Amino acid sequence: MKKLAINGGExxxxxxxxxxxxxxxxxxxxxxxxxxxxxxxxxxTKVKEFEDLFAQMHNAxxxxxxxxxxxxxxxxxxxCKIGDGDEVIVPDYTFAATATSVLNVNAIPVFVDIDPDTxxxxxxxxxxxxxxxxxxxxxVHMGGQPANMDAIMQIAEKANLYVIEDAAQAHFAExxxxxxxxxxxxxxxxxxxxxxxxxxxxxIVITNNEELAQRSWSYHNSGRRLGGQWYEHPxxxxxxxxxEFQAAILLAQLxxxxxxxxxxxxxxxxxxxxxxKINGVNVLxxxxxxxxxxxxxxxxxxxxxxxxxxSRDVFVNALNSEGIPxxxxxxxxxxxxxxxxxxxxxxxxxxxxxKNYDNISFPETEKACRNSIWLPQYILLGTIKDIDDVADxxxxxxxxxxxxxxxx
Ligand SMILES: Cc1ncc(COP(=O)(O)O)c(C=O)c1O
Numbered sequence: 001m002k003k004l005a006i007n008g009g010e011x012x013x014x015x016x017x018x019x020x021x022x023x024x025x026x027x028x029x030x031x032x033x034x035x036x037x038x039x040x041x042x043x044x045t046k047v048k049e050f051e052d053l054f055a056q057m058h059n060a061x062x063x064x065x066x067x068x069x070x071x072x073x074x075x076x077x078x079x080c081k082i083g084d085g086d087e088v089i090v091p092d093y094t095f096a097a098t099a100t101s102v103l104n105v106n107a108i109p110v111f112v113d114i115d116p117d118t119x120x121x122x123x124x125x126x127x128x129x130x131x132x133x134x135x136x137x138x139x140v141h142m143g144g145q146p147a148n149m150d151a152i153m154q155i156a157e158k159a160n161l162y163v164i165e166d167a168a169q170a171h172f173a174e175x176x177x178x179x180x181x182x183x184x185x186x187x188x189x190x191x192x193x194x195x196x197x198x199x200x201x202x203x204i205v206i207t208n209n210e211e212l213a214q215r216s217w218s219y220h221n222s223g224r225r226l227g228g229q230w231y232e233h234p235x236x237x238x239x240x241x242x243x244e245f246q247a248a249i250l251l252a253q254l255x256x257x258x259x260x261x262x263x264x265x266x267x268x269x270x271x272x273x274x275x276x277k278i279n280g281v282n283v284l285x286x287x288x289x290x291x292x293x294x295x296x297x298x299x300x301x302x303x304x305x306x307x308x309x310x311s312r313d314v315f316v317n318a319l320n321s322e323g324i325p326x327x328x329x330x331x332x333x334x335x336x337x338x339x340x341x342x343x344x345x346x347x348x349x350x351x352x353x354x355k356n357y358d359n360i361s362f363p364e365t366e367k368a369c370r371n372s373i374w375l376p377q378y379i380l381l382g383t384i385k386d387i388d389d390v391a392d393x394x395x396x397x398x399x400x401x402x403x404x405x406x407x408x
Contacts, residue, residue: 003396004403006321012393013323017386020378021198026255030248039244046247051204053254054189057172059182060206062213065242066220069168069190072203073101075240076186077136079205079215080162082107086135089161091121092333092365094140098166099333102138103342108355110134111334113362117285118142119299119372122364123151127159136162141170141180144196144294144377145286149175149183156184164188168203171196172261174292181206186216191246196260196296196377197253199246264295264380267387271298271380274391280306280398281373298375299329301368310404312371315397318404322393325379329372332365 005011047065055063066072088102092111099109110129115122119142139147156163163184173180181187191202205216217226223237275283282301302312319326334357
């Protein structure tokens with residue numbers, strides 16, 4: 001009789017984990033206030049209140065709320081005057097938007113491999129990617145663990161580059177007690193439905209630099225000038241404004257954020273303790289300078305060498321069958337189809353068209369894409385029993401690993 005649920009055995013867990021997103025009376029009251037005000041867009045108070053509060057909570061002077069985290073990156077790039085033919089350094093292991101935003105301002109993403117301990121950009125490999133055209137580094141705080149901001153800022157300062165923090169996954173994280181989003185020159189966040197605080201879709205740009213803030217504001221608001229006339233468009237911008245409804249939900253979500261952060265941290269510690277005892281998976285290292293980790297994702301590494309003939313994908317399927325909503329995560333970004341598409345149709349005139357990404361190899365990113373197992377943040381919002389179920393499922397599958405051989 002087979003034991004694993006994927007082969008018809010009993011599941012470790014039949015109950016769902018914490019339902020996400022979490023909401024209550026606070027969100028409903030906030031949204032009702034917007035309905036009743038009849039000011040659902042420009043001229044309302046919620047967006048401004050949210051921008052100020054979120055920026056302040058991240059130790060930044062300015063916040064510009066936008067419709068999602070993808071355009072937040074685009075606004076940040078535009079604010080830094082990055083455009084035609086400029087190069088921007090990005091990690092190869094990240095969500096597509098980190099690179100597509102660069103292409104969408106007609107600049108060129110230059111990929112760099114990751115640190116296998118943290119899955120964020122490897123600072124030791126940044127310098128060799130810098131050319132005379134490089135204008136910025138995008139530091140992605142992968143899964144909510146801050147990237148090595150000391151090293152990144154040092155390299156950027158020496159080469160006179162902007163640092164844009166892609167903090168889509170890193171709300172309220174801290175590096176050496178400094179809030180993420182306030183260390184680089186400008187930062188972007190996402191409030192898309194999976195994120196640690198959410199309004200379904202949403203994003204924000206934060207900065208301590210007044211000029212970058214003004215340019216961001218203009219770009220997200222149809223190229224208007226702060227303090228200018230309604231029909232006065234001195235800049236080429238677009239309309240990326242957040243609605244009052246989104247901001248209302250986010251104001252309520254902010255009230256829950258601190259407590260949720262502490263629960264995730266507590267449960268993540270317990271999960272780490274349990275997983276460290278299991279032979280066959282590794283947990284990502286937590287840099288000692290990271291004093292707050294957002295745990296948007298809890299990331300593990302499947303040790304493929306220990307299970308010859310059994311792929312990570314089959315292992316993830318087995319976890320799903322046991323009732324654990326684990327996923328596989330990214331593929332190397334430089335292998336994505338959009339890089340070819342954009343070369344043929346959009347950026348024909350630039351050096352980019354000559355760039356050949358096919359022959360590049362980033363061994364750590366490739367390994368990470370082959371071996372990573374992601375657990376979503378909401379799993380960490382439950383009880384210790386929930387966490388034990390997750391660890392028990394890993395144990396059970398590894399104890400019965402031979403059952404997976406025929407499934408590859
Ligand atoms: C690292 C990273 N950057 C950017 C984004 C884009 O955010 P959005 O989905 O809000 O456009 C995401 C969202 O998944 C992300 O994870």
